[in-house]
Amino acid sequence: MNKIGVIYGSTTGTTEDIAYRIADKLNVPKEEVHEASKLNEAFIKECDVLVMGTSTWGAGELQDDWYDGVKVLKQADLSHKFIALFGCGDSDSYSDTFCDGIGILYEDLKDTGCTFIGATDTAGYTFDSSVSVINGKFIGLPLDEVNEDNKTEERITQWVGRLKKELDGK
Numbered sequence: 001m002n003k004i005g006v007i008y009g010s011t012t013g014t015t016e017d018i019a020y021r022i023a024d025k026l027n028v029p030k031e032e033v034h035e036a037s038k039l040n041e042a043f044i045k046e047c048d049v050l051v052m053g054t055s056t057w058g059a060g061e062l063q064d065d066w067y068d069g070v071k072v073l074k075q076a077d078l079s080h081k082f083i084a085l086f087g088c089g090d091s092d093s094y095s096d097t098f099c100d101g102i103g104i105l106y107e108d109l110k111d112t113g114c115t116f117i118g119a120t121d122t123a124g125y126t127f128d129s130s131v132s133v134i135n136g137k138f139i140g141l142p143l144d145e146v147n148e149d150n151k152t153e154e155r156i157t158q159w160v161g162r163l164k165k166e167l168d169g170k
Helices: 014-025 041-046 065-075 100-109 149-167
Strands: 004-009 033-035 049-057 082-088 115-117 141-143
Touching: 004 014, 004 041, 004 065, 014 033, 014 049, 014 082, 014 149, 041 065, 049 100, 065 100, 082 100, 082 149, 115 149, 141 149
Parallel strands: 004 033, 004 049, 049 082, 082 115, 082 141
Antiparallel strands: none
């Protein structure tokens, strides 16, 4: 069984709420859910899977707590880790930077030897551009609690189901 840790960066509480909802569906105890600003190498070392969430701010910027979190992640050995990314954005007001935070985390960690899981098809999303789209898919799970909160629960449920299938036997 893979030990899963959930890490989030949240300014207004939306991404934090989503992190706990995802953790619940993955049967991850609340003690294994951490703020990115409080991330440490010991926690990373004990996890096989890291589920990481961020909101996107300003003109497609990473949420502030992640700047220190990324430093800790880059210092850790991620070569045998699975990483699943999720993020919150506003596909209407910021359709040209929708959930860019996910893509920024991916860019920061793609050369660490980790394996990314949980890509999501762009079908069903309305946006103009996002750096989180890699090879035609979102590199993780994008959520829009501002305009599409009625779709969040179903999207989380489907994504968690895909994560479980991707991790089955690993």
